[in-house]
Amino acid sequence: xxxxxxxxxxxxxxxxxxxxxxxxxxxxxxxxxxxxxxxxxxxxxxxxxxxxxxxxxxxxxxxxxxxxxxxxxxxxxxxxxxxxxxxxxxxxxxxxxxxxxxxxxxxxxxxxxxxxxxxxxxxxxxxxxxxxxxxxxxxxxxxxxxxxxxxxxxxxxxxxxxxxxxxxxxxxxxxxxxxxxxxxxxxxxxxxxxxxxxxxxxxxxxxxxxxxxxxxxxxxxxxxxxxxxxxxxxxxxxxxxxxxxxx
Amino acid sequence: xxxxxxxxxxxxxxxxxxxxxxxxxxxxxxxxxxxxxxxxxxxxxxxxxxxxxxxxxxxxxxxxxxxxxxxxxxxxxxxxxxxxxxxxxxxxxxxxxxxxxxxxxxxxxxxxxxxxxxxxxxxxxxxxxxxxxxxxxxxxxxxxxxxxxxxxxxxxxxxxxxxxxxxxxxxxxxxxxxxxxxxxxxxxxxxxxxxxxxxxxxxxxxxxxxxxxxxxxxxxxxxxxxxxxxxxxxxxxxxxxxxxxxxxxxxxxxxxxxxxxxxxxxxxxxxxxxxxxxxxxxxxxxxxxxxxxxxxxxxxxxxxxxxxxxxxxxxxxxxxxxxxxxx
Amino acid sequence: xxxxxxxxxxxxxxxxxxxxxxxxxxxxxxxxxxxxxxxxxxxxxxxxxxxxxxxxxxxxxxxxxxxxxxxxxxxxxxxxxxxxxxxxxxxxxxxxxxxxxxxxxxxxxxxxxxxxxxxxxxxxxxxxxxxxxxxxxxxxxxxxxxxxxxxxxxxxxxxxxxxxxxxxxxxxxxxxxxxxxxxxxxxxxxxxxxxxxxxxxxxxxxxxxxxxxxxxxxxxxxxxxxxxxxxxxxxxxxxxxxxxxxxxxxxxxxxxxxxxxxxxxxxxxxxxxxxxxxxxxxxxxx
Numbered sequence: 001x002x003x004x005x006x007x008x009x010x011x012x013x014x015x016x017x018x019x020x021x022x023x024x025x026x027x028x029x030x031x032x033x034x035x036x037x038x039x040x041x042x043x044x045x046x047x048x049x050x051x052x053x054x055x056x057x058x059x060x061x062x063x064x065x066x067x068x069x070x071x072x073x074x075x076x077x078x079x080x081x082x083x084x085x086x087x088x089x090x091x092x093x094x095x096x097x098x099x100x101x102x103x104x105x106x107x108x109x110x111x112x113x114x115x116x117x118x119x120x121x122x123x124x125x126x127x128x129x130x131x132x133x134x135x136x137x138x139x140x141x142x143x144x145x146x147x148x149x150x151x152x153x154x155x156x157x158x159x160x161x162x163x164x165x166x167x168x169x170x171x172x173x174x175x176x177x178x179x180x181x182x183x184x185x186x187x188x189x190x191x192x193x194x195x196x197x198x199x200x201x202x203x204x205x206x207x208x209x210x211x212x213x214x215x216x217x218x219x220x221x222x223x224x225x226x227x228x229x230x231x232x233x234x235x236x237x238x239x240x241x242x243x244x245x246x247x
Numbered sequence: 248x249x250x251x252x253x254x255x256x257x258x259x260x261x262x263x264x265x266x267x268x269x270x271x272x273x274x275x276x277x278x279x280x281x282x283x284x285x286x287x288x289x290x291x292x293x294x295x296x297x298x299x300x301x302x303x304x305x306x307x308x309x310x311x312x313x314x315x316x317x318x319x320x321x322x323x324x325x326x327x328x329x330x331x332x333x334x335x336x337x338x339x340x341x342x343x344x345x346x347x348x349x350x351x352x353x354x355x356x357x358x359x360x361x362x363x364x365x366x367x368x369x370x371x372x373x374x375x376x377x378x379x380x381x382x383x384x385x386x387x388x389x390x391x392x393x394x395x396x397x398x399x400x401x402x403x404x405x406x407x408x409x410x411x412x413x414x415x416x417x418x419x420x421x422x423x424x425x426x427x428x429x430x431x432x433x434x435x436x437x438x439x440x441x442x443x444x445x446x447x448x449x450x451x452x453x454x455x456x457x458x459x460x461x462x463x464x465x466x467x468x469x470x471x472x473x474x475x476x477x478x479x480x481x482x483x484x485x486x487x488x489x490x491x492x493x494x495x496x497x498x499x500x501x502x503x504x505x506x507x508x509x510x511x512x513x514x515x516x517x518x519x520x521x522x523x524x525x526x527x528x529x530x531x532x533x534x535x536x537x538x539x540x541x542x543x544x545x546x547x548x549x550x551x552x553x554x555x556x557x558x559x560x561x562x563x564x565x566x567x568x569x570x571x572x573x574x
Numbered sequence: 575x576x577x578x579x580x581x582x583x584x585x586x587x588x589x590x591x592x593x594x595x596x597x598x599x600x601x602x603x604x605x606x607x608x609x610x611x612x613x614x615x616x617x618x619x620x621x622x623x624x625x626x627x628x629x630x631x632x633x634x635x636x637x638x639x640x641x642x643x644x645x646x647x648x649x650x651x652x653x654x655x656x657x658x659x660x661x662x663x664x665x666x667x668x669x670x671x672x673x674x675x676x677x678x679x680x681x682x683x684x685x686x687x688x689x690x691x692x693x694x695x696x697x698x699x700x701x702x703x704x705x706x707x708x709x710x711x712x713x714x715x716x717x718x719x720x721x722x723x724x725x726x727x728x729x730x731x732x733x734x735x736x737x738x739x740x741x742x743x744x745x746x747x748x749x750x751x752x753x754x755x756x757x758x759x760x761x762x763x764x765x766x767x768x769x770x771x772x773x774x775x776x777x778x779x780x781x782x783x784x785x786x787x788x789x790x791x792x793x794x795x796x797x798x799x800x801x802x803x804x805x806x807x808x809x810x811x812x813x814x815x816x817x818x819x820x821x822x823x824x825x826x827x828x829x830x831x832x833x834x835x836x837x838x839x840x841x842x843x844x845x846x847x848x849x850x851x852x853x854x855x856x857x858x859x860x
Contacts, residue, residue: 083460094462097470295662415675416675
């Protein structure tokens with residue numbers, strides 16, 4: 001059964017079509033990268049799929065009750081809000097609480113361990129560095145122990161090492177049988193770690209498939225307005241943006 | 248400090264201040280004599296203890312707990328440490344109800360007419376505010392509606408005072424609005440108690456939702472929180488608790504703002520734990536202030552709201568000053 | 575914590591209470607009350623005049639304030655109270671005298687504790703003043719003393735009315751106090767002014783019950799007599815308007831009436847009437 005299935009989902013805002021009707025399915029084992037220029041509608045797509053904003057068409061996820069949805073999908077928003085001076089352990093525990101589980105549930109300790117947060121467990125979460133906070137919030141999503149994880153720009157503001165590690169984790173989670181949908185700007189990392197890429201351009205879905213097949217020169221020029229050099233490495237396809245194409 | 252230890256400490260503080268409040272008054276009787284008179288019938292002192300001091304002390308706990316709890320709940324909902332119960336306009340609306348009752352002479356109709364009128368004002372005000380904000384208004388809509396209600400109630404109150412043909416009534420209004428627990432009886436406890444209890448029951452259910460809001464509204468919704476229902480529950484609970492508190496004690500500010508602030512670090516920032524802690528802290532603060540008003544000017548009716556503002560403002564400024572360098 | 579206190583309260587409520595919680599009684603008792611406590615400025619002064627020796631046990635602290643009370647010196651003979659229920663109750667009164675606007679909670683509490691409380695409305699006319707004296711006499715069981723006061727009052731009032739000039743045109747008068755407050759025409763102050771032979775113009779200016787009179791309106795009305803309150807010790811911004819040059823330039827006569835002269839419905843308001851009569855401008859002078 002699909003983890004996420006969208007049928008003619010579209011979003012209008014102030015009379016304008018922000019997301020044109022699109023349909024797609026996400027299966028267990030897939031690590032899907034959602035790419036596209038700024039304003040393409042990536043965040044809108046994910047929020048509409050979750051039912052956080054109004055949309056026409058259907059999304060199986062949005063139709064679930066809040067509790068069932070929280071058990072099916074964990075959402076990692078782009079805005080990294082931590083309002084109160086809580087400890088890291090408590091914050092990660094909120095993920096388990098979303099499932100009605102206590103802070104002592106094994107999923108919490110597992111999430112802390114997986115993101116190397118054990119030494120920081122008693123620290124105040126919003127006093128940590130940006131990168132550390134990102135790890136804490138990702139651990140929360142993990143502690144929610146859901147089959148599907150949706151992440152909005154999880155790599156924003158991370159140093160190269162942490163970016164690679166985060167992508168590695170997301171890919172590993174998919175390989176373990178979960179489904180991951182993450183919006184990304186770094187095309188190289190997307191190509192390297194994602195099993196499938198979905199490209200959005202001005203609210204439309206313009207490509208959907210394996211990274212090598214999707215990231216053609218034509219698409220890069222048309223959608224992103226850039227010229228890239230391709231390098232094949234043992235780790236995977238590497239894209240080096242060389243210049244901007246004047247439109 | 249562990250959470251159970253904190254609650255035990257606060258509870259002990261409230262108990263000690265409760266006894267202190269019972270022992271404060273103009274009657275020339277020592278602590279032992281007063282406490283004995285409370286339990287064993289012993290002439291007029293017994294009546295003083297049971298009918299004057301005991302309900303006053305109980306109301307100190309109830310009013311303080313209501314204000315502290317409401318402050319913590321609102322701060323949790325608005326995700327802002329500057330939120331306080333007056334923000335949703337319920338104390339202003341209760342005040343307007345009381346003011347109209349005094350002005351029209353309705354207060355003379357029967358005992359408790361004044362608190363009932365204030366309670367009615369609070370209920371109508373909150374209904375108006377929820378009608379304005381609606382379920383789809385979002386938290387910002389709620390704040391704006393509350394501010395509008397506050398402004399409306401303030402303006403109406405000022406208008407009544409302005410056009411009041413009766414300077415004595417105007418005086419009574421002004422003094423009532425300064426907040427006081429003097430000479431409140433068990434009749435007041437019986438009127439306000441159940442309404443406050445309803446408010447507490449509603450607020451107690453919001454702990455989980457407020458915890459999830461630590462991560463922002465979006466994440467909270469995705470974690471299973473029904474935000475519309477949470478807002479409604481918090482607002483209704485605060486309206487009941489603060490409406491009833493204002494109805495019997497007048498406008499007592501500051502407690503809902505300062506107590507959660509003082510206790511936040513002690514509960515590790517956790518909104519759900521802050522709720523009971525703030526209730527106890529609020530009770531302690533109001534009891535302490537109510538003792539102080541009787542000690543500072545014995546026999547006089549120094550207003551509770553005035554003392555809390557006089558003491559509270561510098562405390563708050565000090566808190567802000569200390570916070571300067573922190574995130 | 576609350577449960578404990580609530581439980582305690584319930585347990586205590588079940589025990590028989592000392593004096594019992596009587597229903598509020600409206601009529602004063604048959605025998606004259608032996609221990610009377612007054613907690614309102616106006617009832618203080620009336621009671622001090624009418625009570626039998628030893629009957630009045632305590633007066634409010636305002637009774638000793640010379641600005642508010644005409645009997646400030648005399649009031650020193652009685653202990654003062656602050657008006658709160660605990661203090662008053664422990665004086666073991668069998669009658670408490672209060673004003674309509676005395677702290678509501680305290681009056682309700684005293685009634686709840688079984689104390690008889692008689693409430694007096696502020697007098698808004700000479701008729702009401704007389705009724706108040708009668709009511710006080712009945713409450714204290716001192717009907718004869720009250721009748722004597724009333725007789726003296728009536729006689730003096732009649733004498734004043736006889737002596738008052740009846741000019742072809744009654745001179746106009748207005749009161750003007752801090753913040754521009756003017757007493758209304760339909761109030762005790764208004765009637766005092768009328769009895770002294772003036773026509774209070776507050777009514778014409780739209781203030782039957784008093785209010786803030788714009789200085790412009792006062793100047794345009796140019797009353798024959800401007801009655802001011804005495805200045806309070808300690809400057810207040812609200813009194814600034816009393817120094818306005820326009821006020822000083824008014825051509826009418828001016829007189830001063832203190833707060834305590836007419837804030838309460840006492841026989842001594844006739845002193846204020848006489849003072850106002852003496853301030854009248856000579857006929858034909860304007």
